[in-house]
Amino acid sequence: xxxxxxxxxxxxxxxxxxxxIRHMIGEIRAGRLTPDFKLFEAMVHYLDAYPEKxxxxxxxxxxxxxxxxxxxxxxxxxxRLEREHAEADARIKxxxxxxxxxxxxAPDGFETFAQxxxxxxxxxxxxxxxxxREVLPLLIAHFxxxxxxxxxxxxxxxxxxxxxxxxxxxxxxxxxIFSKLVAAAPPPxxxxxxxxxxx
Amino acid sequence: xxxxxxxNAGANNPVLEIKDLCVSYGKVEALTxxxxxxxxxxxxxxxxxxxxxxxxxxxxxMGVLGSKGRVAFDGTLEVVPEVERMVARGMNxxxxxxxxxxxxxxxxxxxxxxxxxxxxxxxxxxxxxEEVYALFPRLKERxxxxxxxxxxxxxxxxxxxxxxxxxPKLLMLDEPSLGLAPLIVRExxxxxxxxxxxxxxxxxxxxxxxxxxxxxxxxxxxxTGQIAMEGPAHELADDPRVIEAYLGxxxxxxxxxxx
Numbered sequence: 004x005x006x007x008x009x010x011x012x013x014x015x016x017x018x019x020x021x022x023x024i025r026h027m028i029g030e031i032r033a034g035r036l037t038p039d040f041k042l043f044e045a046m047v048h049y050l051d052a053y054p055e056k057x058x059x060x061x062x063x064x065x066x067x068x069x070x071x072x073x074x075x076x077x078x079x080x081x082x083r084l085e086r087e088h089a090e091a092d093a094r095i096k097x098x099x100x101x102x103x104x105x106x107x108x109a110p111d112g113f114e115t116f117a118q119x120x121x122x123x124x125x126x127x128x129x130x131x132x133x134x135x136r137e138v139l140p141l142l143i144a145h146f147x148x149x150x151x152x153x154x155x156x157x158x159x160x161x162x163x164x165x166x167x168x169x170x171x172x173x174x175x176x177x178x179x180i181f182s183k184l185v186a187a188a189p190p191p192x193x194x195x196x197x198x199x200x201x202x
Numbered sequence: 203x204x205x206x207x208x209x210n211a212g213a214n215n216p217v218l219e220i221k222d223l224c225v226s227y228g229k230v231e232a233l234t235x236x237x238x239x240x241x242x243x244x245x246x247x248x249x250x251x252x253x254x255x256x257x258x259x260x261x262x263x264m265g266v267l268g269s270k271g272r273v274a275f276d277g278t279l280e281v282v283p284e285v286e287r288m289v290a291r292g293m294n295x296x297x298x299x300x301x302x303x304x305x306x307x308x309x310x311x312x313x314x315x316x317x318x319x320x321x322x323x324x325x326x327x328x329x330x331x332e333e334v335y336a337l338f339p340r341l342k343e344r345x346x347x348x349x350x351x352x353x354x355x356x357x358x359x360x361x362x363x364x365x366x367x368x369x370p371k372l373l374m375l376d377e378p379s380l381g382l383a384p385l386i387v388r389e390x391x392x393x394x395x396x397x398x399x400x401x402x403x404x405x406x407x408x409x410x411x412x413x414x415x416x417x418x419x420x421x422x423x424x425x426t427g428q429i430a431m432e433g434p435a436h437e438l439a440d441d442p443r444v445i446e447a448y449l450g451x452x453x454x455x456x457x458x459x460x461x
Contacts, residue, residue, distance in 0.1 A: 005436065008416060019387070020385070181388065185386060193385055
């Protein structure tokens with residue numbers, strides 16, 4: 004069940020980033036925080052690159068597809084989750100466009116971004132809850148030891164601990180990016196060494 | 203996974219072995235016949251609900267609280283553990299409340315962590331300080347700042363950094379994620395994993411069972427003062443009883459995303 008633990012761990016990383024953005028939006032709205040646009044952009048980029056490009060394809064390939072081969076139970080919810088995975092580009096583009104308006108100084112930029120983020124966070128909350136409450140129990144019930152072994156091997160081959168890249172790989176180093184985000188985020192959600200600086 | 207008696211098979215070279223440890227507060231027994239092993243280079247976690255006796259266990263091992271039972275550290279039996287001797291022998295505890303000197307600078311707090319080694323004639327604290335700064339660049343940025351002005355996450359980093367200044371053979375962490383934001387909690391656990399990579403043996407007490415089981419090699423579940431379950435951390439994480447009582451599905455994210 005290493006595959007399941009890994010994906011649950013990745014959910015925690017995503018939830019932590021979403022929590023951080025939500026906190027910053029609240030503080031800006033309350034007038035207690037000056038926006039760090041580069042930090043927002045880096046966090047939104049993380050939400051794009053990490054879950055949408057890496058996390059969801061692994062779920063589809065190593066968990067959902069083999070589960071469908073084992074049982075028709077949960078077919079409807081799996082179809083919905085796969086559809087949501089496939090709509091990832093459109094979803095993140097909406098958020099990025101709203102952030103662009105905010106960064107560009109549009110009068111309604113902040114509220115547009117805040118609303119777009121609320122919608123994004125609400126979507127992810129439901130998406131992850133559905134996976135954890137409805138799909139994972141099905142996996143536990145129907146996956147054979149061979150299914151778990153294949154899923155574990157596949158996911159292990161695609162990642163290293165804490166979401167970094169394989170040594171020598173050309174993909175982004177998500178562990179390093181995550182640490183940079185934590186360092187730059189304002190207290191109490193981060194260490195407050197911002198503003199965020201791009202490499 | 204097994205019920206007691208325990209077998210931490212991965213602990214080929216035990217740094218810490220406790221057997222039948224008992225602690226009482228008056229007539230109330232807070233810890234009953236608790237036994238565990240931490241192997242060299244292992245992360246061993248003790249999870250359990252609030253009030254289960256986790257902090258009591260660490261305090262007894264360290265010698266802060268009187269206890270009955272056997273504590274063997276680094277191959278030597280401690281008949282009555284005493285704090286100063288345990289520190290001198292290489293055991294270090296990062297308490298839940300951090301217990302920093304708020305009016306002193308970050309660097310002075312760190313250097314104090316090497317005091318015992320300095321008293322023993324070891325003069326390597328400057329090099330150790332640079333090693334700690336390499337692990338926690340944020341502390342170096344704030345080296346002259348008063349510790350009391352730092353954020354919760356920074357104070358936790360400082361508390362761990364101060365413990366590392368003693369070059370411990372065993373680092374005991376009491377609820378290192380308590381009260382911290384999710385983003386910082388993830389970073390704290392990344393650092394704990396990094397410490398293992400550097401060869402530090404760690405006994406980690408945590409209520410955040412999901413994160414603790416993700417990072418640990420071996421785990422114990424402490425309930426009402428007794429070791430209720432144990433096993434390799436990945437096996438415990440898959441155990442239906444642990445999932446039901448400590449991990450759940452979905453609840454944690456719901457809480458994080460709703461705030």
